[in-house]
Amino acid sequence: MTQHISPERIQEIKAARQVLKTYKYSPAAVDKGYTNKTLYINISDNTIAEKEITEEIKDKFIGGKGFGLWYLWNAVNKDTKWNDPENEIVISPGPIGGITQYPGAGKSLVVSLSPTTDSVVDSNVGGHFGPLLKFSGWDVLELQGKSEEEIIIYINGNEGAISIEKAPLEELNSHILAEELTALYADDEEDKRNISVVSSGAAAEHAMIGLLNFSFYDKRRGGQRLKQAGRGGIGTVFRHKKVKAIVIKYKGVRGDSNHPADLKKIQELGVKLHKEIHDYDDIQTRKRQVGTANLVEIMNDYDLLPVNNFKYGYNPETWRISSDILKTYVTQNVPDGCWYGCSLACAKACDNFELKTGPYKGHKVLVDGAEYETVAGVGSCCGIFDMDYVFECNFYCDTYGLDTISWGTTVAFLMECYENDIINKDITGGLELVFGNRDAAMELLHQVAKGEGFGKYAGLGVKKLKKRFVAEYGADKDFLEAIGMECKGMEYSQYMSKESLAQQGGYALTNKGPQHDEAWVIFTDMVNNLIPTFEDKAEALHYFPMFRTWFGLQGLCKLPWNDIEPADNKQTDEPAKVPEHVQNYVELYNSVTGKNIDKEELIRQSERVYNFQRVFALKLGFGTREFDKPPYRSLGPATKEEYFSRQDRYDQQLKEKMGIDPEGKSVEEKIALHRQYREQQFEELTDAVYKRRGWTKSGVPTIEHLQALGMDYPEVIELVKPYQ
Amino acid sequence: MIQLNNRRETYDEGMTVSSLIKKKRYTHPMLIVRVNGQFIEEEMYAETPINDGDDVKIIHPIAGG
Numbered sequence A: 001m002t003q004h005i006s007p008e009r010i011q012e013i014k015a016a017r018q019v020l021k022t023y024k025y026s027p028a029a030v031d032k033g034y035t036n037k038t039l040y041i042n043i044s045d046n047t048i049a050e051k052e053i054t055e056e057i058k059d060k061f062i063g064g065k066g067f068g069l070w071y072l073w074n075a076v077n078k079d080t081k082w083n084d085p086e087n088e089i090v091i092s093p094g095p096i097g098g099i100t101q102y103p104g105a106g107k108s109l110v111v112s113l114s115p116t117t118d119s120v121v122d123s124n125v126g127g128h129f130g131p132l133l134k135f136s137g138w139d140v141l142e143l144q145g146k147s148e149e150e151i152i153i154y155i156n157g158n159e160g161a162i163s164i165e166k167a168p169l170e171e172l173n174s175h176i177l178a179e180e181l182t183a184l185y186a187d188d189e190e191d192k193r194n195i196s197v198v199s200s201g202a203a204a205e206h207a208m209i210g211l212l213n214f215s216f217y218d219k220r221r222g223g224q225r226l227k228q229a230g231r232g233g234i235g236t237v238f239r240h241k242k243v244k245a246i247v248i249k250y251k252g253v254r255g256d257s258n259h260p261a262d263l264k265k266i267q268e269l270g271v272k273l274h275k276e277i278h279d280y281d282d283i284q285t286r287k288r289q290v291g292t293a294n295l296v297e298i299m300n301d302y303d304l305l306p307v308n309n310f311k312y313g314y315n316p317e318t319w320r321i322s323s324d325i326l327k328t329y330v331t332q333n334v335p336d337g338c339w340y341g342c343s344l345a346c347a348k349a350c351d352n353f354e355l356k357t358g359p360y361k362g363h364k365v366l367v368d369g370a371e372y373e374t375v376a377g378v379g380s381c382c383g384i385f386d387m388d389y390v391f392e393c394n395f396y397c398d399t400y401g402l403d404t405i406s407w408g409t410t411v412a413f414l415m416e417c418y419e420n421d422i423i424n425k426d427i428t429g430g431l432e433l434v435f436g437n438r439d440a441a442m443e444l445l446h447q448v449a450k451g452e453g454f455g456k457y458a459g460l461g462v463k464k465l466k467k468r469f470v471a472e473y474g475a476d477k478d479f480l481e482a483i484g485m486e487c488k489g490m491e492y493s494q495y496m497s498k499e500s501l502a503q504q505g506g507y508a509l510t511n512k513g514p515q516h517d518e519a520w521v522i523f524t525d526m527v528n529n530l531i532p533t534f535e536d537k538a539e540a541l542h543y544f545p546m547f548r549t550w551f552g553l554q555g556l557c558k559l560p561w562n563d564i565e566p567a568d569n570k571q572t573d574e575p576a577k578v579p580e581h582v583q584n585y586v587e588l589y590n591s592v593t594g595k596n597i598d599k600e601e602l603i604r605q606s607e608r609v610y611n612f613q614r615v616f617a618l619k620l621g622f623g624t625r626e627f628d629k630p631p632y633r634s635l636g637p638a639t640k641e642e643y644f645s646r647q648d649r650y651d652q653q654l655k656e657k658m659g660i661d662p663e664g665k666s667v668e669e670k671i672a673l674h675r676q677y678r679e680q681q682f683e684e685l686t687d688a689v690y691k692r693r694g695w696t697k698s699g700v701p702t703i704e705h706l707q708a709l710g711m712d713y714p715e716v717i718e719l720v721k722p723y724q
Numbered sequence B: 001m002i003q004l005n006n007r008r009e010t011y012d013e014g015m016t017v018s019s020l021i022k023k024k025r026y027t028h029p030m031l032i033v034r035v036n037g038q039f040i041e042e043e044m045y046a047e048t049p050i051n052d053g054d055d056v057k058i059i060h061p062i063a064g065g
């Protein structure tokens, strides 16, 4: 059973509403993937305005994250902080977003200044909001300002009506709020599918790692599904602005709503991929059966699953949180897509999950997931191998508005601090935060949502906690820097990179922080050994981040690219790139926009935005080499217990890679030798990657490179000039 | 000794593609196997011997995550 909202409750909510502003508009028609309009809303003074999107902006920034970065760049200056009213939350789907013939085309990209990195961040998310926004006449929603009171913003795309309303009575937590607002705005049961709600939750008010939920109504389950824009704390920005929700309603989604240039071609491409998925998913990655969770056991087998704050990559108890166990939770046993037409359908859910803790104890709820990152983050990374816990924690993180990846990595960090006597029961308010203590971890999560006890601090994220522990408890700074799994202020996503130099770069040499959506090259590097030299690795760390950035410009999901493969992919020259699918994307883009790009221009489209984002970070005081420095644990064994757990491997590496006989050396000496060697390797990799990307040794794009890309805006050149 | 993905790997008597995959715990469902450059179909893994000195490639074609 999901939450069902009584008509009385809806009346009560409505009665307390007060309209602050209304705005009428004529919804622009979508033409070849664009409406060419941006909706600007300032909630400080309730301004609502329209902006034109020029051809030049489309050429340079394409859409999605590109548009988000452009608008935010213009909205903030070098001193703007995440909690200043000038900071924006920009949401945009991208030109391909909203098509229904090719799997994976319903994503939105969200861009803002981040409370965790203090720099610019982007996050991608499913749910129906982005496509409905476009069909309502807007390529972009640009939200600026800060409200004095709790508000909601409502956009009716059929009527061309927008309102900002005081909303004092709505619930904060997303699973109820999305139900309430959907019930309030839907004409009837059937109409619920036309509504999508963006919201956060109570914990986002007391944490820096708040997320945004994007909803869609699941008719079969009779409840709200929530998809998360998790990374970088944008939910925290949202709640700081006192926005409870943004609601969109648009009725009339059709196969040609995106008005592509060549619908027939898109249909052909779609049919081909649907057939591949039908024929091979069951023998490839089983996305339709278990979502992304099949990675849990694979990562464990390859010693890549984070266990106990990334100390180890394997644990024999992992079967308890494996995809076979997850399958017993996932209900209705049918493929679940997060936007129409996604036959890869990885969006699993469990209905009627009975909660055992917290304010909704005893409620039977719908849990979205659990995805790999969540299982690994709140599960193995915290030493907790219990699927009931994973689902309960997944549910509460989502509804409270907390990113499961950052929360998992943060709790794991706290557990290691606790086990090293850096924090203790006096500090945690009695919580025994040792690895594996699920009850303590769950209680801490509820405390964050209430803003009580140790929960006032636990959601600050690893970077700010490190500072706090050094300043207040005299913790050893070097130790915390080595074990605190964050880079640029963002917590690591859930892959072990110790034995893959390329992946160490894939995490640290990123724009926004260590989220694997830029580059995931562990297998190519560590197992396949296909990129042995620094130059090879640099090439991979150029190509894959650029290729993956492209999904974020278009409103696309990455999974249908390489989580399903054509039968003959194995025999191609570069199977890791899935060449046939790359060509599909080229044709998809051309068929939507009527343009004529090739696979090289596809990469250049990303390069323009990627380099712009790098300079944007520079504008805010980041974006140089020192901010690309990873915590040592992501490079190698930081503690004795890690060394001992793989002593044979590490001793052998001393002999073979460093030419040092480990015999007679203490473990401390061996750790130090590894560290010296691995840090040096990382520096050499950094040089090679910067060079390949057209950057200086300090990690700043060269003027020539920006000129070649056509991104030599005067303000951009001014910023990079001192680093040439 | 054999070469596995351009690294040295111990040769075991009676080694086949299947036994090597098992030994290395290569549980990923999508492997690309070549022995001395020759592509090996999955159905043939158990029957394909690996001899001392062979050059084996077992590629995991994923850039996923």
Ligand code: SF4
Binding pocket: A103, A104, A105, A106, A126, A336, A337, A338, A339, A342, A343, A344, A345, A346, A347, A557, A558, A559, A560
């Ligand atoms: S593959 Fe999964 S996440 Fe991607 S669009 Fe399809 S259902 Fe959504």
